[in-house]
Amino acid sequence: MTSTFEHGNPDGFDYTRSGNPNFKNLEARIGALEQAQHATVFSSGVGAMTAVLSTLSAGDRVLAEENLYGCTYRLFEQVYKKFGIEFVYADLSEESGIGTIPAVRPTMVWLESPTNPLLKILDIERIADAAQRAGATVVVDNTFASSYLQQPLVLGATLSLSSTTKYLNGHADCIGGVVCTNDTEWGERLVFAQKALGLNPSPFDSWLITRGVQTLPLRMAAHCENAEWLAERLERHPAFTLVRHPSLPSHPQHDLAKRQMKAGSAIIVAELALGIQETRRFLESLELFTLAESLGGVESLVCHPASMTHASVPSAVRQRVGISDSLVRFSVGIEHRNDLFDDLQNALRKVSL
Numbered sequence: 001m002t003s004t005f006e007h008g009n010p011d012g013f014d015y016t017r018s019g020n021p022n023f024k025n026l027e028a029r030i031g032a033l034e035q036a037q038h039a040t041v042f043s044s045g046v047g048a049m050t051a052v053l054s055t056l057s058a059g060d061r062v063l064a065e066e067n068l069y070g071c072t073y074r075l076f077e078q079v080y081k082k083f084g085i086e087f088v089y090a091d092l093s094e095e096s097g098i099g100t101i102p103a104v105r106p107t108m109v110w111l112e113s114p115t116n117p118l119l120k121i122l123d124i125e126r127i128a129d130a131a132q133r134a135g136a137t138v139v140v141d142n143t144f145a146s147s148y149l150q151q152p153l154v155l156g157a158t159l160s161l162s163s164t165t166k167y168l169n170g171h172a173d174c175i176g177g178v179v180c181t182n183d184t185e186w187g188e189r190l191v192f193a194q195k196a197l198g199l200n201p202s203p204f205d206s207w208l209i210t211r212g213v214q215t216l217p218l219r220m221a222a223h224c225e226n227a228e229w230l231a232e233r234l235e236r237h238p239a240f241t242l243v244r245h246p247s248l249p250s251h252p253q254h255d256l257a258k259r260q261m262k263a264g265s266a267i268i269v270a271e272l273a274l275g276i277q278e279t280r281r282f283l284e285s286l287e288l289f290t291l292a293e294s295l296g297g298v299e300s301l302v303c304h305p306a307s308m309t310h311a312s313v314p315s316a317v318r319q320r321v322g323i324s325d326s327l328v329r330f331s332v333g334i335e336h337r338n339d340l341f342d343d344l345q346n347a348l349r350k351v352s353l
C-alpha cells in the first residue's frame with residue numbers, strides 16, 4: 001500500500017498510478033488464465049473499456065454486437081460519440097450480421113459472449129476471423145463467462161476484457177477491470193492508458209481480487225452446477241414463459257456454447273407470465289436472491305434489466321433486442337440449490353403462480 005516508491009528500486013516502480021506490485025501479482029494470475037502475455041488492470045470494467053476506446057481517433061468506426069451491457073452502450077453513445085467515433089450495431093449471432101463487417105470497415109469489432117442480459121452466445125472464432133480479414137481489432141468482453149470458462153485470445157480475439165468486479169473477484173467486495181492481449185503494442189497502449197488517464201485500481205482492491213482469483217475454479221464449478229440444475233427446473237415450471245441458460249438444449253446456440261466454453265456460467269434469464277408490477281412484486285418477495293445490480297458473487301442476486309442495468313438503453317432499443325418488461329436475470333450463487341429453488345417457489349406463490 002503506497003502511492004510512491006524510492007527512486008532506483010530494483011523493480012522499477014515509481015508511482016502507483018503507473019504500477020504497483022499488487023497490480024503485477026493480479027496481472028500475472030489473470031494473464032496466465034487467459035493465456036495472455038500482457039494483462040493490465042484498471043479501476044473498473046468501465047475503466048478497462050475507457051482505456052481501450054481512448055486509443056481510437058475521430059473518424060474511427062466501431063462495429064458492436066447489438067446486445068451490449070447498458071453501461072457499454074452509454075459509454076459509446078454518450079461519451080465517445082462526442083469525440084467523433086462512430087458506432088454501428090449488428091446482430092453478430094447471425095451470419096448476416098457477421099457479413100456486414102467488410103462493408104462497414106470497422107477499426108474495432110466489439111462483442112460480449114454470453115451477452116448481457118440475453119445470453120446470446122457469439123462465435124468468437126468466426127467473428128475474429130472475419131474481423132481480422134477486414135483489419136479490425138477484436139474486443140471480447142469476457143465478464144459473463146469468466147477467464148476460467150472461456151479464453152477469447154485463444155479463439156482469435158485481439159483483446160479480452162473483463163470486469164473483475166464479477167466472477168474473477170467473486171466476493172462482491174470491490175470493483176475492478178482488466179484487459180488481456182498477446183499483442184505487445186496493445187499491451188503498451190493499455191499501460192499508457194492506465195497512467196495517462198488515471199484508470200489504475202487501488203493496491204488494496206488488486207490484493208482483494210488476487211485473493212478472489214485463488215478460488216475461481218472451485219467457485220465456477222459450484223456456480224455452474226447450481227445454475228444448470230435450477231435452469232432445468234425453471235424451464236419445466238409453468239410460471240416461466242422462457243428460460244435461457246447455455247446448458248439448456250433449448251438455448252439457440254447450445255452447441256456453440258459447448259464448444260466455446262467449459263460450462264454455461266451461472267446467469268439465467270427468464271421471462272415470467274406477469275405484468276411489470278407483478279414482476280417487481282415477485283422480485284421483491286425473494287429472500288435469498290437479493291434484488292440488486294451486479295453478478296458473479298458467491299451470493300445469489302436477481303435483477304430487472306428493464307428498470308435497472310439496462311435503464312439507460314432507450315425503451316425502443318430494449319424492445320428491439322428483446323429486453324422485455326417481464327424479463328428477469330438471476331445471478332446464481334453457491335448457496336445450497338434446494339434453498340434457492342424453495343426461495344423461487346415461495347416468491348411465485350406470493351404472486352399466485
Ligand SMILES: *Cc1c(COP(=O)(O)O)cnc(C)c1O
Nearest residue numbers: 044045046069116143163165176
Ligand atoms: C459489470 C460489467 C461491466 C462493467 O464493469 P464495472 O466493473 O461495473 O465497471 C462490463 N461488462 C459487463 C458484461 C459487465 O457485466
